[in-house]
Amino acid sequence: MQVVTIGNRTDEPPKEETREGNYFVSNYPPFSFWKPERAREAIAALDQTPPADTPLGIYVHIPFCRKRCHFCYFKVYTGMDATQIEAYLDAVRKELALYVERPIIGGRKPRFIYFGGGTPSFLSTKQLGGLVDEMKRLLPWDEAEEVTFECEPGTLTEGKLKMLHEIGVTRLSLGIENFNDELLRANGRAHVSKEIDRAYRFSRAAGFPQINIDLIAGMVGETEENWRETVRRAVELAPDSVTIYQMEVPFNTTISKEMRSHGEEVAPVAGWPVKRAWANYGFSEFEAAGYTVTSAYTAVRDPAKAAFVYRNLLWAGADMIGLGVSSFSHVGGTHYQNEHQYETYTDRLINGELPIFRALTPAPLERFVREFILQMKLGSVSRPYFLGKYGVDMNEQFHFELSAIRDQGFLTFDDQGARLNRQGLLQVDRLLHQFFLPEHRNARYA
Numbered sequence: 143m144q145v146v147t148i149g150n151r152t153d154e155p156p157k158e159e160t161r162e163g164n165y166f167v168s169n170y171p172p173f174s175f176w177k178p179e180r181a182r183e184a185i186a187a188l189d190q191t192p193p194a195d196t197p198l199g200i201y202v203h204i205p206f207c208r209k210r211c212h213f214c215y216f217k218v219y220t221g222m223d224a225t226q227i228e229a230y231l232d233a234v235r236k237e238l239a240l241y242v243e244r245p246i247i248g249g250r251k252p253r254f255i256y257f258g259g260g261t262p263s264f265l266s267t268k269q270l271g272g273l274v275d276e277m278k279r280l281l282p283w284d285e286a287e288e289v290t291f292e293c294e295p296g297t298l299t300e301g302k303l304k305m306l307h308e309i310g311v312t313r314l315s316l317g318i319e320n321f322n323d324e325l326l327r328a329n330g331r332a333h334v335s336k337e338i339d340r341a342y343r344f345s346r347a348a349g350f351p352q353i354n355i356d357l358i359a360g361m362v363g364e365t366e367e368n369w370r371e372t373v374r375r376a377v378e379l380a381p382d383s384v385t386i387y388q389m390e391v392p393f394n395t396t397i398s399k400e401m402r403s404h405g406e407e408v409a410p411v412a413g414w415p416v417k418r419a420w421a422n423y424g425f426s427e428f429e430a431a432g433y434t435v436t437s438a439y440t441a442v443r444d445p446a447k448a449a450f451v452y453r454n455l456l457w458a459g460a461d462m463i464g465l466g467v468s469s470f471s472h473v474g475g476t477h478y479q480n481e482h483q484y485e486t487y488t489d490r491l492i493n494g495e496l497p498i499f500r501a502l503t504p505a506p507l508e509r510f511v512r513e514f515i516l517q518m519k520l521g522s523v524s525r526p527y528f529l530g531k532y533g534v535d536m537n538e539q540f541h542f543e544l545s546a547i548r549d550q551g552f553l554t555f556d557d558q559g560a561r562l563n564r565q566g567l568l569q570v571d572r573l574l575h576q577f578f579l580p581e582h583r584n585a586r587y588a
Contacts, residue, residue: 160360160409160417162398164587165390167519167574169470169477170512172587176477176502184501187474188244197253197455200281202234202273203466205260205484208296212330212362215392215588217468217482218260230484231269233491234465235276240496241463242280246473251285253460254452263293267305274309288312288451295341296333303348313450314345315354315385320361320368321375328363330396342379352382352448359424360389360417362397362410373424377431383442383450384433386424388417393588418568425564438519438570457516459509467497476503508579510534515574518560521567525559536560543576 192198206227207218222230241247255277265273283289290313291306306314316338320326323334345353357376359369376384391397391409401409412420425435433441442448456462456472464471468482478501481487490497504512510532517523528536537544537555544555552566552573562570575583 158415159413160389160391160411161407162391162393162401162409164392165388165571167515167571167587169472170515170578171477171502171504171508171582172578172585173479174586174588175582176479176500178500180501180503181478181498182501183476183503184471184473184478184498185496187476187478187503188241188246188496190474191245192248192250192461192474197460198247198250199254199256199452199455199460199462200238200252200277201256201258201462201464201466201469201471202262202277203258203260203464203469204262204265205230205467206264207259207261208264208294208332209330210396212328212396213358213389213391214330215395216260219484226484227265227269229488230467231265231273233488234273235280236491236494237465237497238277238280238463240491240494246461247281251282253286253455254288254290255283255286256290256452258290258292261294261297262291263297263302263306267302270302270305270309283310286310288449290315290452292317293341293345294333296337298337298341298344300344300347303344307348307350311350313352313354314350315356316341316345316381318355318376319358320364321372322368325361325363325368329361354383354385355379355381356385356387357424358387358389359420360412362389364389364412364420366420369420370423373427376424377427380431380443382444383440383448384424384428385439386421386441387439388414388421414569414572418565422564422568435521435564435567437521438567457513457520459513475509476501478502506532507534510539511577511579514540515577518562518574518577519567519570522561523559525557527559540577546576547573 205218206222207220210218210220289311291311292315294317318338319331321335321338326334355376357372389411391411397409401407425441428441429435433443434445435441436445437453440450461473462471463473464480467480467484467487469480471478478498481490481497481499487497510528514523514528514536523536525536528534544553544560547553547566548555553560553562555561566573
């Protein structure tokens with residue numbers, strides 16, 4: 143593979159206020175480069191026979207919520223009735239049935255299943271049971287190492303949690319975000335603090351192997367005092383893992399629309415230095431309680447028992463089929479996304495078509511960059527790994543970039559690879575843009 147020299151760069155330092163736009167880097171090349179006219183590339187990828195050693199995962203997007211959070215940019219719907227929800231779930235079942243007929247499945251069984259949203263726990267036990275039974279019939283889960291299910295605390299009951307445990311959920315993720323009721327309301331969250339305590343207690347009693355809780359540093363209205371109290375209460379819960387995100391304000395959120403309507407460029411949330419300091423405080427407090435930081439966002443109580451299989455395999459190039467409206471997939475080296483409107487998505491499946499909207503097949507060097515930047519979020523990358531898999535020497539390909547970040551005091555690198563320190567890890571998403579190839583820099587991410 144040819145090494146592309148990116149050369150000296152004279153980009154201005156990033157502004158430290160929180161502004162409208164995507165901060166979190168979840169894939170590469172940027173989504174804005176995925177095009178409808180390339181959707182046929184996804185069909186071609188599905189007709190390939192997969193390499194025997196490529197893991198397979200399934201993502202299921204459940205787009206229903208009690209309320210839309212003011213910072214949410216995902217495809218979600220509020221106010222849909224039971225008939226509309228059942229029609230959607232039927233479409234998801236049809237979509238999986240179409241996939242299992244494709245050569246890309248090749249007899250493989252999923253290593254991980256991830257129910258994300260939206261709010262998967264918004265579904266009733268009857269709706270969940272019908273969906274899961276059909277999914278297991280079409281593509282058995284007996285080889286799955288992890289089944290993750292995202293939950294909003296106010297939607298959980300003892301009965302629903304018992305059912306989630308019975309259907310095989312191994313990693314329950316609770317979207318707590320904060321413990322302050324006033325702050326939760328200001329950010330559009332549907333739950334309140336008393337629902338957190340009840341949901342967590344019921345979840346522990348149900349016996350899930352791993353319970354994760356999500357927190358967000360720097361939400362609208364956050365203060366130093368309140369954040370410290372949020373961290374204290376989170377540590378007191380003693381979850382198996384905790385995820386701490388730093389608040390971003392992507393396009394098409396309620397907050398960003400309000401900003402544009404008032405001609406404001408700076409979001410009404412803390413700046414990035416403050417959010418980094420708050421996230422660092424959270425991780426430090428969990429470390430003091432015996433936790434280990436395993437990525438830019440995650441601390442775990444016992445690394446041997448709390449592996450995040452979905453993340454680890456996806457960031458190492460696994461295939462993942464995304465089911466549901468607007469879902470993203472990565473199959474046979476091709477990225478693609480489903481139709482992003484409920485009606486278009488369901489109509490295409492009623493007509494027996496896969497609802498693929500846009501796609502992109504990255505070049506080999508782009509696939510290398512994708513894995514490199516995603517694994518940087520783990521805090522270290524291995525030079526021998528990338529040499530063996532892609533034939534690319536990361537120290538040559540990114541000599542300028544690695545040297546610049548090292549000189550800023552955020553990482554070290556040698557013959558074995560690169561390692562970010564805590565300050566580098568806390569702002570890794572900002573740093574990752576330096577590794578984008580020239581044609582992808584300064585472009586809209588999503």
